[in-house]
Amino acid sequence: MKKIALFGTGYVGLTTAACLAEMGYSVVGYDVNEAKIDQLRQGQIPFSEPELAPLVERNISAGRLAFTADCGDALNDAEMVFICVGTPTSPSGAADLSQVEAAVRLIARSATRSLIVVLKSTIPPGGSAEHFAEILTGELLPPLVAHIVVNPEFLREGSAVHDFFFPDRVVVGAWDRPAGEQVAALYSPLHCPVLLTDPATAQLTKYASNAFLAAKISFINEVGRIAEKVGANVYAVAQGMGLDERIGGDFLEAGLGYGGSCFPKDVKALAAIAERHGSPSALLRAVMEVNAGQRRLAAEKLHDALGGLGGKNVCVLGLAFKPDTDDVREAPALDVISMLCDRGATVRTYDPVAASRAQEVLPPHSRLHYCEDAYEAAKGSDAVFIATDWKQFRDLDWNRMGSLMKGKTILDSRGLISPLQMQEMGFRCLALSS
Numbered sequence: 448m449k450k451i452a453l454f455g456t457g458y459v460g461l462t463t464a465a466c467l468a469e470m471g472y473s474v475v476g477y478d479v480n481e482a483k484i485d486q487l488r489q490g491q492i493p494f495s496e497p498e499l500a501p502l503v504e505r506n507i508s509a510g511r512l513a514f515t516a517d518c519g520d521a522l523n524d525a526e527m528v529f530i531c532v533g534t535p536t537s538p539s540g541a542a543d544l545s546q547v548e549a550a551v552r553l554i555a556r557s558a559t560r561s562l563i564v565v566l567k568s569t570i571p572p573g574g575s576a577e578h579f580a581e582i583l584t585g586e587l588l589p590p591l592v593a594h595i596v597v598n599p600e601f602l603r604e605g606s607a608v609h610d611f612f613f614p615d616r617v618v619v620g621a622w623d624r625p626a627g628e629q630v631a632a633l634y635s636p637l638h639c640p641v642l643l644t645d646p647a648t649a650q651l652t653k654y655a656s657n658a659f660l661a662a663k664i665s666f667i668n669e670v671g672r673i674a675e676k677v678g679a680n681v682y683a684v685a686q687g688m689g690l691d692e693r694i695g696g697d698f699l700e701a702g703l704g705y706g707g708s709c710f711p712k713d714v715k716a717l718a719a720i721a722e723r724h725g726s727p728s729a730l731l732r733a734v735m736e737v738n739a740g741q742r743r744l745a746a747e748k749l750h751d752a753l754g755g756l757g758g759k760n761v762c763v764l765g766l767a768f769k770p771d772t773d774d775v776r777e778a779p780a781l782d783v784i785s786m787l788c789d790r791g792a793t794v795r796t797y798d799p800v801a802a803s804r805a806q807e808v809l810p811p812h813s814r815l816h817y818c819e820d821a822y823e824a825a826k827g828s829d830a831v832f833i834a835t836d837w838k839q840f841r842d843l844d845w846n847r848m849g850s851l852m853k854g855k856t857i858l859d860s861r862g863l864i865s866p867l868q869m870q871e872m873g874f875r876c877l878a879l880s881s
């Protein structure tokens with residue numbers, strides 16, 4: 448059975464470890480965070496991701512998946528080591544590669560056999576993979592050899608397990624073709640297209656894919672602003688656009704815009720790469736500006752609808768950056784809540800799973816209250832603001848919500864509920880764009 452070590456047990460690393468084990472490989476997950484390793488050994492997943500817990504449980508029981516805080520144990524006779532650590536945004540906007548470099552150095556110092564180092568962390572093209580290859584060459588004990596292979600992930604939070612087993616494509620970038628082919632072969636049971644290329648091309652494919660999806664979102668949000676001025680319905684426009692196979696209907700949902708740990712980081716990083724190489728990208732800058740503007744637009748819409756925000760009560764439904772996850776990184780809801788509080792409103796908020804993570808990120812505020820359910824959050828509110836399209840918000844008892852609210856205004860920033868139905872129930876239902 449092929450032995451694989453995996454460094455970094457976050458959203459991507461843990462999903463990758465569990466899915467590779469499910470495919471029959473023997474996987475040992477390593478993390479510097481010993482407390483997290485102890486949790487994982489007991490089958491406890493430190494974040495919310497559908498389908499992941501049973502997958503981890505099943506593969507630990509089958510003896511195909513283990514966790515350790517000792518990197519020597521993890522690397523022990525592993526043929527491949529996957530690096531899945533974070534590459535957060537640095538103050539300059541460029542990707543911070545310090546965690547990846549630390550993992551590469553640790554592998555170089557600890558390896559006892561030649562192996563393939565698979566870079567799954569999102570790292571920029573134009574020198575980073577080369578730098579890591581130099582470290583390995585310089586620090587590995589001769590005659591050991593390590594080949595770098597870039598293998599970016601395309602997993603969406605909330606559907607990461609599904610996305611792993613049903614990928615649209617696998618991208619592999621290697622200078623050494625046999626090493627690239629060995630990594631590509633891991634995925635052969637998934638029967639999907641495999642792009643075998645060089646590291647820079649593989650890395651840029653990842654950044655360009657995310658930046659394009661983010662651009663689609665900002666594009667439809669820009670069209671939404673025009674639609675409102677000319678009396679058009681942006682949701683119908685998106686439907687009309689999406690029927691063109693060249694455009695496609697996905698990622699054309701106008702609304703509060705994108706958040707999460709990937710789109711914001713990867714668009715900024717790609718813009719920084721362009722800037723660093725002397726060709727700043729006006730398009731990527733615009734994608735970011737439009738996206739940031741949606742959050743301000745939400746606060747403005749509530750201000751206008753309520754005749755000001757001072758002294759008003761706003762119920763904010765949803766904190767996670769998208770449904771089916773507890774991740775609040777770059778979540779639009781958090782920025783809007785800060786704006787509302789700064790402008791004198793009192794905010795009562797609820798999210799099915801993300802409230803505790805939001806409280807770690809959002810500074811406490813005397814006018815910000817976390818509630819146990821949507822009905823508690825709606826009490827006395829002048830308006831309800833739907834910030835995350837959790838399906839359970841569509842299924843709320845809106846008659847009961849209306850009886851608990853003081854006002855009748857709903858700002859649905861995700862196109863979640865039917866404006867006609869809400870108007871029939873006496874609500875004034877607004878959208879970010881018509």
Ligand code: UDX
Binds near residue numbers: 697705
């Ligand atoms: C994304 C990419 O989809 C995935 O391929 C990559 O590996 C990681 O980044 P993720 O960030 O988990 O995945 O979520 P995604 O479903 O792509 O949504 C990203 C953000 O865009 C969310 O905040 C979502 O609310 C928003 N979004 C998505 C829109 O505003 N409109 C849309 O039409 C689609």
